[in-house]
Amino acid sequence: MTSMNSDVLIIGGGIQGCATAYNLARQGVSVTVLEKDWVSRHASGVNAGGVRLLGRDVAEVELSKASMALWHRLDDELDADTGFRARSLINIAADTQDLDTLRNRQSLMHGLGYHHEVMIDQQELRERLPHVAPHCVGGVVSETDGYAIPYQSTLAFRRAAERSGAQFIEGVAAQQIRKVGQHWLVETDKGRYEAEHLVNCSGAWADKVAVKIGDNVPLTHSAPMLMITTRMPHFATPVVGAVSRPLSFKQFENGTVLIGGGAKGFADRDNNRTRLDYAKMAVGARNVVEFFPIMKTASVNRMWAGLEAYMPDNLPVIGKSVNADNAYHAFGFSAHGFQMGPIVGQVMAELIIDGKSRFDLNKLRIDRFERKVL
Amino acid sequence: MNIYSPSDDSPNEFNPGSSYDIAIIGAGPAGMSAAITAADAGATVVVLDDKPQPGGQIYRKVTSSPLTQPEALGEDYLKGAKLVEAFQNCNAEHLHGASVWHVGDNGEVLFSRDGGTQSLTARELIISGGAMERPFPIPGWHLPGVMSAGSAQVMLKSDGLVRDNAVFVGTGPLLYLIVAQYLRLGVPVKALIDTTPKSAYIDSMKEISGTLSAPKMVSKGLLLLNEIRKAGVPVYRFAKDLEITGESAATGLKFTSGHEGRQIEADHIFLHQGVIPNLNLTRALGLEHDWCEQQLCWKPKLNRWGQSSVPTISVAGDGSGIVGADGAALMGKLVALNQLQRHHQISAEERDQQARPLFRELEKLNKFRRFIDRLYRPIDAHRIPDAPDTVVCRCEERTVADLQRGFELGASGPQDLKGMTRCGMGPCQGRQCGHTVSELLAQWRDTTVDQVGYYRLRSPMRLLNLTELGQFSRVEPAQQSNTGAKS
Numbered sequence: 087m088t089s090m091n092s093d094v095l096i097i098g099g100g101i102q103g104c105a106t107a108y109n110l111a112r113q114g115v116s117v118t119v120l121e122k123d124w125v126s127r128h129a130s131g132v133n134a135g136g137v138r139l140l141g142r143d144v145a146e147v148e149l150s151k152a153s154m155a156l157w158h159r160l161d162d163e164l165d166a167d168t169g170f171r172a173r174s175l176i177n178i179a180a181d182t183q184d185l186d187t188l189r190n191r192q193s194l195m196h197g198l199g200y201h202h203e204v205m206i207d208q209q210e211l212r213e214r215l216p217h218v219a220p221h222c223v224g225g226v227v228s229e230t231d232g233y234a235i236p237y238q239s240t241l242a243f244r245r246a247a248e249r250s251g252a253q254f255i256e257g258v259a260a261q262q263i264r265k266v267g268q269h270w271l272v273e274t275d276k277g278r279y280e281a282e283h284l285v286n287c288s289g290a291w292a293d294k295v296a297v298k299i300g301d302n303v304p305l306t307h308s309a310p311m312l313m314i315t316t317r318m319p320h321f322a323t324p325v326v327g328a329v330s331r332p333l334s335f336k337q338f339e340n341g342t343v344l345i346g347g348g349a350k351g352f353a354d355r356d357n358n359r360t361r362l363d364y365a366k367m368a369v370g371a372r373n374v375v376e377f378f379p380i381m382k383t384a385s386v387n388r389m390w391a392g393l394e395a396y397m398p399d400n401l402p403v404i405g406k407s408v409n410a411d412n413a414y415h416a417f418g419f420s421a422h423g424f425q426m427g428p429i430v431g432q433v434m435a436e437l438i439i440d441g442k443s444r445f446d447l448n449k450l451r452i453d454r455f456e457r458k459v460l
Numbered sequence: 461m462n463i464y465s466p467s468d469d470s471p472n473e474f475n476p477g478s479s480y481d482i483a484i485i486g487a488g489p490a491g492m493s494a495a496i497t498a499a500d501a502g503a504t505v506v507v508l509d510d511k512p513q514p515g516g517q518i519y520r521k522v523t524s525s526p527l528t529q530p531e532a533l534g535e536d537y538l539k540g541a542k543l544v545e546a547f548q549n550c551n552a553e554h555l556h557g558a559s560v561w562h563v564g565d566n567g568e569v570l571f572s573r574d575g576g577t578q579s580l581t582a583r584e585l586i587i588s589g590g591a592m593e594r595p596f597p598i599p600g601w602h603l604p605g606v607m608s609a610g611s612a613q614v615m616l617k618s619d620g621l622v623r624d625n626a627v628f629v630g631t632g633p634l635l636y637l638i639v640a641q642y643l644r645l646g647v648p649v650k651a652l653i654d655t656t657p658k659s660a661y662i663d664s665m666k667e668i669s670g671t672l673s674a675p676k677m678v679s680k681g682l683l684l685l686n687e688i689r690k691a692g693v694p695v696y697r698f699a700k701d702l703e704i705t706g707e708s709a710a711t712g713l714k715f716t717s718g719h720e721g722r723q724i725e726a727d728h729i730f731l732h733q734g735v736i737p738n739l740n741l742t743r744a745l746g747l748e749h750d751w752c753e754q755q756l757c758w759k760p761k762l763n764r765w766g767q768s769s770v771p772t773i774s775v776a777g778d779g780s781g782i783v784g785a786d787g788a789a790l791m792g793k794l795v796a797l798n799q800l801q802r803h804h805q806i807s808a809e810e811r812d813q814q815a816r817p818l819f820r821e822l823e824k825l826n827k828f829r830r831f832i833d834r835l836y837r838p839i840d841a842h843r844i845p846d847a848p849d850t851v852v853c854r855c856e857e858r859t860v861a862d863l864q865r866g867f868e869l870g871a872s873g874p875q876d877l878k879g880m881t882r883c884g885m886g887p888c889q890g891r892q893c894g895h896t897v898s899e900l901l902a903q904w905r906d907t908t909v910d911q912v913g914y915y916r917l918r919s920p921m922r923l924l925n926l927t928e929l930g931q932f933s934r935v936e937p938a939q940q941s942n943t944g945a946k947s
Contacts, residue, residue, distance in 0.1 A: 124876075131879065237879040316887050316923060359746075362919065364562060364570055365932055368577060372930035385923040387887055 089278035092118040092253070094438060095270060096285040097260050097295050100130035101236070101424060102416045103287035104243035105431025108164075111250035113439060118279060119252065120272065122259035122291070123358065126240040129289055130424065132392040134312055134334065134346040135236045136325060137425045140175045140203055140228035141191075145401055145449035146426070147200060152445075153429035154230050160428060166242035169235030171339070175325040176206070176214060178225045178377060184329040188226050202228050217321045217380045225329070233325055233336050236424060243431070255279075263298035265410065283412045283438050290355055290393040292403075292417030300409035301452050303418070304398055309353040309360035309391035310346070310421050311367060315384040317341030322378070333373045343384060345374055348421065351391040360391040396420045404430060404450040406437060414438065415452050478936050480506045482799055483569050483582030484552075485560050485741065488516020489540070489785045490777025491588035492547035493792030495554075501800050504937040505552035506580065508571055510559040515544050516590055517614070518785045526620040532644035533617070534637065536785070543789065553938060561920035563587070563745055565770045572924065576931030584772050584799045587742060588792060591735035591778035594757070596630065596842060597896050600704025601731060602851040605711075609732035613638045622647045626728035627713055629702065631656040632836040635732040636684040643691045650726055651694045653715060655733065657839055658698050664835035671831045696722065700841065704729060733838040737779045740889055744917040745773065751909040754833050755782055756843065757895060758914055764819075765798035766791055774799065782833075787825045790818050844899045852900070853893040855886020863897065867904055874898060874915045887923055890915045 094110055096103045099121030107117045121127070137157050142150045160168055179185050188205055195203055206214070207224050214227070244254060255276075262273040263284070270284040288295045293305035318341050325336040332347040349366040367389060374381050397403065400420040407413035414437055416430050423430075436443045482498050484491045487509035499505045507514070515522050519540030522530075531538065548554070555573065562570040567581045593610040600606065609628060615621040616638075627650045628639050635652075642649050689695055696717040703714040705723070712725040736757035743749065748761040748769040759781040766774040776795040777788035794815055801811040845852065848861035862881050871877040874884065874897045883897060884890035890897070894915055902909045 126879075241880075315926070361564070362562075364568075364577075364579070364919075368929050368932040371926045375926055375930060382927050384926040385887070386920055386926060386929060387923060388885075388889070388918055389920060390918050 089271070089280045090118060090253075091280045092116040093281060094118070094283040094285060095120065095272060095279055095281035096287055097272070098287035098289055098292070098417075099125035099244070099254060099256065100128065100287060100289050101126075101240045101243060101427035102130075102419075102430050102434075103285070104130075104240050104247060105427045106285055106287060106416065106434040107252040107254075107431075108243045108247035108250070109431040109435035110438065111247045111252040113435065115435075115439065117247070117252040118281065119247075119254045120258050120260055120274065120279060121254065121256045124256045125244050125254060126237050129392045129394045130240045131237045132312070132390055133236050133310075133394075133421075133424050134336070134344055135169070135233045135424065136175075136334070136336070136346075136422070137170060137232050137234050138175055138228070138325070138422065139231055139425070140177060140226065140327075142422075143401055144194070144198060147198075149404075149426060149429050149433070149445055151202070153426050156428035156432075157234070157425070158230070160239075160242070164242040164246040166238070166245060168239040168242050170232060170239070171234070172230060172232040173324050173336070174214075174227055174229050175231035175327060176211070176225050176227045177327040177329050178211065178215075178218065178222050178333070179329050180222055180331060180377075182223065185224055187329055188224070191226075202230065204228075214324060215322060215326065217378050219377050219379060222377065227324070231325060233338075234424075239424075239427070243427070260295065260298070263295070270412070283414070285434060285438070286413070286415045287417060289417055290353070290395045292395055292415070296415060296452065299407055299413045301407050301415070302456070303403060303452050304455050305418055306396050307353050307355050307393060308396055309351040310394055311349050311351045311362055311370075311389065311391040313345050313367065313370070313386050313389040315343040315345070316387045318343055318384060321380050326377075328373075328377065331373055331377075332370060333377055335374060342387070343381070345370060347373065353391075353393050355393055358393070360393060362389055362391055394419075394421050398455060402426070402450055403452045404433060405447045405452065408451070408453045479567065480504050480580060480582040480937050481803060482506075482584045482586060482796070483508065483567075483580060484586040484588060485563065485569070486516065486588035486590055486777070486779070487511070487514035487547070487554065487556075488518060488588060488590050488777060488788060489543060490590075490779075490788035490792035490795075491516070491586065492543055493789040494586050494588065494776060494796040495552040496546055496550045497793045497796035498800060499551040501805050503800060503803070503805055506555060506582070506935075506937070507552050508555045508558040508560050508569065510557065512556050513544075514547055514554065514556070515540060517610070519544055520614065520617040525617070527616075527645075529645070533641055540785070555935070559922060560741070561922055561924050563741060565745060565773065567772060570919070572928045575928060576933060577929055578933050578935050580935040583803065585774070586792075586795055586799070587745075587773065587775045587779055588777040588788070589738045589741050589779040591782060592738045592891060593732060594734050594736045594838065594843075595892050595896055596731040596733050597845045597850055597852055598702045598704065598731075598842060599847050599850050600706060600710065602854050602857075603704055603706050604709040605706070605727050606704055606729045606731060609635050609638050609730040610735070612730045613641070616641065623728040624648050625650045625726065626730055627651050627653060627724055627726040628730045628732070629653040629655065629699070629713065630732040631838060632732060632734045633681050633684070633832070634735070636681060636688065638730070638732075639693070640684045640687050643688065643693070649693045651696065651724055652688055653699045653702075653713065653717070653724075654695060654697045655699045655702070655839065655842060656697070656836060657700070660835050660837055663837075664831055667827075667831040667834050669827075671828050700839070702842070733842055734836055735778065735782055736895060737781060738891070739894065739914070740891055740917060740921045742768070742775060742779065743914060744919050744921055745770070747773065747775075749914065751898070752781060754830065756837065757781070758898070766795040767798065783822075783829065784825065787822060787829070790822045790825070794818050794822075843896065844903055845896065852896050853883040853886065855888050855892070856882045856884075858883040858893075860900070863900060864904075867901065872901070872905060873913055874901065875913075877901070878915060884915050889917055889921070
């Protein structure tokens with residue numbers, strides 16, 4: 087049986103895989119992406135679309151900042167409509183304890199030389215969000231933040247990658263992965279694929295792929311839930327979150343309101359399925375109404391969940407394999423990877439083409455949880 | 461029925477509590493018959509229906525009609541009173557005004573009632589959600605002033621509301637029935653535009669043998685047509701090339717009949733070309749479905765007892781494929797008998813013995829149905845729109861041309877097309893466009909509708925108020941089942 091050859095084989099057609107393919111292909115590298123379902127089928131297609139720099143862990147602030155700069159010119163670069171809108175993101179402080187939390191965060195960030203998160207008082211909060219409940223005392227804003235349409239954004243990377251010659255093979259699952267000489271050989275139910283470099287962007291399934299490459303990783307998966315309302319009169323321009331409550335929503339230009347907040351349903355990864363936890367959805371619904379009484383009359387049109395990968399520290403794995411040459415990982419984004427897609431694509435291309443990245447990826451190593459067994 | 465609200469500090473803990481033996485969604489002929497059969501055998505049964513009274517669409521308000529002369533609605537309507545009364549007298553709990561928005565394959569049922577969300581669980585579920593009218597995507601069908609003939613009948617049955625000088629367009633017994641009902645009530649009808657093609661009369665003759673056992677039912681349609689003609693209503697037959705005129709509202713209808721182009725002015729146009737199963741519930745449940753070429757619709761895949769691909773969930777009535785009110789009542793009994801047997805409340809022998817005459821009766825009706833389906837088969841041009849400007853998705857206002865663009869950009873299935881164009885993303889969850897999209901894609905891809913598939917649907921099955929969702933409580937049976945084994 088002959089196999090398909092390319093320089094780089096990427097497993098996983100989500101936004102990380104598509105952005106990696108794009109950045110490699112435009113530099114003349116031959117790339118094949120293997121996707122077990124179809125491009126953008128899981129977390130990359132059904133997430134909340136938040137493009138957020140606010141509140142990032144310090145380990146990923148540099149990456150997130152660089153990615154944000156890319157988002158602001160992404161439509162031009164990809165010659166596509168990602169639906170990106172810079173609307174700012176405000177995290178609301180519901181009480182004085184929240185304000186203390188924000189002050190601590192502020193001194194941490196200022197100490198590191200970051201000034202993109204700006205605290206706002208109650209009056210400014212009301213100016214920016216006139217419909218916020220009166221008990222909210224202030225908040226923090228990041229001006230560059232906003233949202234994009236996940237499915238369109240992932241597809242935009244795919245199309246741009248294809249224009250530079252990248253191949254996307256859908257409905258093909260990697261079964262065996264092994265090294266033959268200097269090459270990676272991936273066997274699937276529909277043929278063999280060979281490449282010098284192998285990239286693992288398999289999201290909620292990435293631990294299975296990592297093991298086949300030779301790296302163990304404590305990845306878990308879950309099903310963050312979302313709901314969207316029918317069109318409502320315009321009442322919120324910024325994307326809204328809360329400092330200490332599970333609240334998150336954004337109103338799109340067509341008036342629909344997407345409500346998230348991190349509540350998780352049940353993930354059945356073997357069957358590509360999720361089940362919703364409606365009692366938790368009810369808590370989310372109460373939170374939104376409590377913070378924004380105008381939402382009392384909102385009508386929920388759809389609810390859904392996606393299969394997402396989580397690391398124990400909620401930080402992604404980005405970097406080289408520790409146990410195999412010419413293998414790379416980008417996964418485990420723990421429900422905030424969508425915004426990172428554009429920069430992750432560049433980082434992976436740097437690692438493959440130059441052998442190193444301009445970013446410090448030490449805290450995102452795949453083996454960061456390994457320790458001696460006593 | 462006992463209702464309690466879980467404490468606010470532990471809203472995430474789902475307490476299974478005690479379950480019903482059988483929960484039935486929909487109190488039409490199928491649901492009512494199933495409930496009577498199951499409750500009479502001693503099962504704890506709950507029936508949920510969003511209307512204030514039982515009866516479904518067909519027997520809506522049959523025991524409390526707002527009309528002074530309900531007999532104008534016909535014998536087939538009035539006879540429902542008997543079933544409704546039997547249902548009201550049986551031991552099943554009836555949750556009226558309960559609008560179901562989620563059914564899980566784990567037996568969980570969530571519904572809105574009294575301004576809050578309530579939940580219950582049942583060992584077995586019967587989905588008897590009935591039918592909806594087939595979309596009629598012709599140019600201008602989205603304009604104000606255009607309604608389905610079925611909604612005209614709903615207005616009539618539930619509120620006694622009518623529209624003077626309307627034009628009725630399409631094919632099928634329900635269309636003739638509503639026109640006849642209007643005329644009996646003295647409401648002027650401007651015209652009946654019949655789209656049944658000449659060829660359908662010839663094709664349906666192949667199935668005529670199936671109707672010999674039910675000659676009365678065949679003549680029923682002809683009698684209605686005669687009644688309409690005698691009343692002096694202009695009837696245009698073999699109509700095609702339909703186009704509703706008007707910019708911001710309907711002003712009339714263009715069509716050809718007998719090779720002659722015609723135009724009729726009208727502010728109210730009622731369309732109808734048959735009914736199809738209401739899929740939102742069975743699809744959101746993830747049940748397997750097949751495309752039915754005879755009825756040109758998706759149907760849940762069921763065994764002869766109405767059991768779906770999830771064994772604890774059965775489907776009865778028009779939601780399983782169009783069977784009519786009498787067929788639905790028969791199916792309801794069969795499905796209930798099977799579930800009673802599954803729970804050892806009756807033996808397999810008892811079930812089979814009681815089922816035998818029901819199956820025989822159902823087979824007779826099915827033969828008749830094949831004839832009806834042939835005769836009133838909507839033509840391709842009225843199901844698969846061709847003109848680029850014709851609206852397919854009314855919620856998001858997506859036209860044939862919009863979908864064609866999405867298809868050309870690589871969306872080959874309904875789900876991709878939804879992601880790309882928002883077609884099917886609106887409040888109706890694809891009820892209005894789902895069949896059209898499946899058939900359009902099959903045509904463009906030159907493949908079967910089965911290959912193309914349908915939207916992937918999710919709960920809620922209907923719009924859900926955010927405040928209602930926030931108020932969560934649970935319903936349990938008022939009494940435990942008094943016979944049978946517990947599973």
